[in-house]
Amino acid sequence: MPLGVGLMKNADWALVISLGILWGMSFVFVELLLAYLSPFMIVYLRVAIGAFFLLAYIFIRKAAFDWSAETILTLIIMALLNNVVPFLLITIGQQTTTGGLASILNANTAFVTIVLAAALVPHETLTINRVVGALIGVVGVTMAIGYQNIFQLYDGNSGKYLILLATISYALAGIWAKLKMQSMSPMIAATGMLVMSTLILTPYAFAFHFDELVSLDLVVIHYALAFALFCSVIAYFLYFKILERTGAGNLLICTIIIPPSSILVNAILLGEIITLAEMIGLAIITIGLLVLDGRIVNKILKINRNIDKL
Numbered sequence: 001m002p003l004g005v006g007l008m009k010n011a012d013w014a015l016v017i018s019l020g021i022l023w024g025m026s027f028v029f030v031e032l033l034l035a036y037l038s039p040f041m042i043v044y045l046r047v048a049i050g051a052f053f054l055l056a057y058i059f060i061r062k063a064a065f066d067w068s069a070e071t072i073l074t075l076i077i078m079a080l081l082n083n084v085v086p087f088l089l090i091t092i093g094q095q096t097t098t099g100g101l102a103s104i105l106n107a108n109t110a111f112v113t114i115v116l117a118a119a120l121v122p123h124e125t126l127t128i129n130r131v132v133g134a135l136i137g138v139v140g141v142t143m144a145i146g147y148q149n150i151f152q153l154y155d156g157n158s159g160k161y162l163i164l165l166a167t168i169s170y171a172l173a174g175i176w177a178k179l180k181m182q183s184m185s186p187m188i189a190a191t192g193m194l195v196m197s198t199l200i201l202t203p204y205a206f207a208f209h210f211d212e213l214v215s216l217d218l219v220v221i222h223y224a225l226a227f228a229l230f231c232s233v234i235a236y237f238l239y240f241k242i243l244e245r246t247g248a249g250n251l252l253i254c255t256i257i258i259p260p261s262s263i264l265v266n267a268i269l270l271g272e273i274i275t276l277a278e279m280i281g282l283a284i285i286t287i288g289l290l291v292l293d294g295r296i297v298n299k300i301l302k303i304n305r306n307i308d309k310l
Contacts, residue, residue: 012245019238020257022230027099027106027262029227030091031270036220039091041212042227044201047083049228051194054236058191065188072196074180078189079196082173086166093159093166100274103262104144104282105163106170110255110289111137113171120175133292137285144281186243190236256289 033042058065094102111134118126141164181189205213216224259282266272274282 012242015238015242015245016253017257019235019242020254021261022235022238023254024103024258024261025265026227026231027090027094027103028265028269029223029231030094030102031099031266031272033220033223033227034091034095036223038209038212039088039095040201040204041209042091042224043084043087044198044205044209045224046087046228046232047194047197047201049225050232050236051191051198053229053233054187054191054194058187063185063188065192066184071184071192074176074184075189075192075196076200078173078176078181079193079200081169081176083193083197084200086169086173089162089166089169093162095159096157097159097163098272098274099266099270100259100263100272101144101160101278102163103259104274104278104285105141105160106167107255107259107285107289108137108141108164109167109170109174110292111141112167113174114292116168116171117175117178121178127294129291129294133288133290136288136291140281140284140286140288142281143284144278186240187236190240194232256286259285 030042037045090102090106097105114126114130115134117124118130177189263274263282
């Protein structure tokens, strides 16, 4: 999946780091909201509030939208793969998993994507750095989960595997977007995806969570608003600005930033400390992501070649 990569200026680094922090904060917001709401309601409020603000932005900008059946179907599938399914899996998973570990496991998305893309997307190849990066990532995930009980499933550790399932859904969403949504405006795509997610979840929300919905208090509403605004609305704006300024390749850096930012905020706000095994797993996953990205490896090889010529 060849991705455009542009030169990074200081302002670009600020955007990338900010996006990584905002996405890392999503795991913290889930931790906070799980004390008040069911996993379903957390997801529903996130997509519904996000859809409302992005729709308002689209209407203010008077952006054109294609209402064809093909576009609607494409957005429905994208909503399921990129919002409904992974958001629910991660939120349910965080009932038995800390936000820090969830953010570490979520980094597995990059490795799953390159493997599935090679199998499903025409003209995609597994280069050496992608294969090595993915293998290193698998070792890191195994270390973070705990190699001694990786094949043991019980109530206390099931959340880890739900989050890993979410990374597969995210990977499929990335492939679907590459195949079906490249001609669609990113802002229209994001708005349509959140709107479709809201429409998918609303019948269930009113049928089975109506009492929870009407009994929301101000504290919960404030948390939910902040969650949706920071981690969906503002994050999408930063995402599109990065795409515009530097290309999609630099978004992989956000994946590297998400776990440490989530771990730091979790430690400050919730007092959660990750284990040594999780920290080692994070370090290995970070190395895998850097190898997968390829730029640092290529620079090292170039330096070595220049040294050999001396």
